[in-house]
Amino acid sequence: MSDIDGFNLPTDAFVEILLRLPTTTRRLLRFVCKRWRDVIDERVPDRHVTPKTLAFFRKTGSAIVFSGSGDQQDDEGRGGQQEWSFSSSDRGVVHLVGTCNGLLCLRNDVSVRHGGQRRMCSTITVVNPITDQRIMAPHSSISWDYRWCLVSRKLHRFSFGYHPTTGKYKVVDVTCSSSSSSSYKTGRLAIDWVQVFTFTMSKMESSWREVLDIPDWGFQDSGGVVTVDGATHWLAARGERVVALDLEDDGRVTLRGATGRASAPAGSRGSHVSADQRPRTAGRAGHVPPLTGDEGGLVGAGGTRGRGRAPAAAGTVEPEVQPHGADKPG
């Protein structure tokens, strides 16, 4: 045997071997040497088995997820389906925040005693049900210094998304509170802060990052928080506008469209939406076209960024964004 390389099979024959191995083994084989990595990446890439979440069941203390890889049988011959369960710490309730590329973002709500009071706390965990790897989002540096993200009198609305051009995954936490006693009924809340937890396939940030200069348009709780097309969306408090947070640049918040109804948003400070109130960061990089008016009919920046997939042209979006797939507040 030569001492240089004992594995001198032609690539075609090597591929035949790789095809007979489970995906998990193939991933491991990428470590062996560069040639193996290149052959695997080129000839039997992972995307063949990108799993889809087929069903999510939750019960107290745990959740069961069925994943599948389309019509292709998986490597263990289980007919392309895999069952995976998640055990909640402290018998909490597990909610599905969202799924992206086979990853699941789960929220675990636990009732804890804190300072003599019972409070609901949430932790966010992103899991890969195929490899059973998981990362727990760090506790929020803004809300408190405990290991949980606290839901006390504030409401946290989470969303999980992926930005295709940057390859970054984001968990967005929109934290709201009531601005008046009736606001829980009407769903009109004020946004206290928005924070983003970012990770990629190669690294994750160690903390949540607050989005600065969130405009004072409020938050309509019935609309939820939806991440599509690389941006996280929610409705302004009266439901008249769609607010978009571009995940490519967490500092950029824009309006994606409006009904044209001129009304003051029910933000706690009761101010009008106007060009003056555009987030300062928005203008920073010059991405955002000038707003065409200060009441309704605002031009969303979505259609101008070259991705061609922005959901709305100016003024055409009714505030009908509903959280399909996003977590409904329980």
Place this chain on the structure above:
Amino acid sequence: MEVDKGKGEAEETRKVAEADRDTVTLKSSDGKLFEVSKEAAARLSTVLAGMIAGGSIDDNGTDLKQIGSEALENVVDYCNKHANSIPSAALISSSISFNTAPFKEPEEWERKFVDRLSHDALFDLVEAANFLGMERLLDVTCHKISEMMKGKSPDQIREVFNIKNDYTKEELEEIRQELAWAFYDD
């Protein structure tokens, strides 16, 4: 005249016998000759089937310059053993691609057949099977090698197959991180 005629007839008879021969002769890269059942060769190897059908089989030994004598001996051995075992209808098809054909577990004799091979002989046999388009033999040999990889760490695999690690520490770390979230955008 009579003699000539007799000669001609003999020639004719020999040719008929040739065409009816139930073996083919294969010649390895190092010039050794092997006889193999024509039926088994045609059934197990798409390449040999094509050569037999196309009449490009040489009675004095069909040259297989890419295959050494040890590997060819194993190929022939496999074909002959296979001819003696009960042929399974599922194995006859030659048009099924490897990616979609359901793999049938190696039978006991096939397992024994590859188990006795040295490391190098096994690899040479994979190559020969690949070259000759012998799906079943490729399946059986690749299955054996994949078994050798399963459940091993990258370190162990490098050791078993005598492979040099050409990664830097940083590169390995990068892959390790990717592995944790090894999903790609569709």
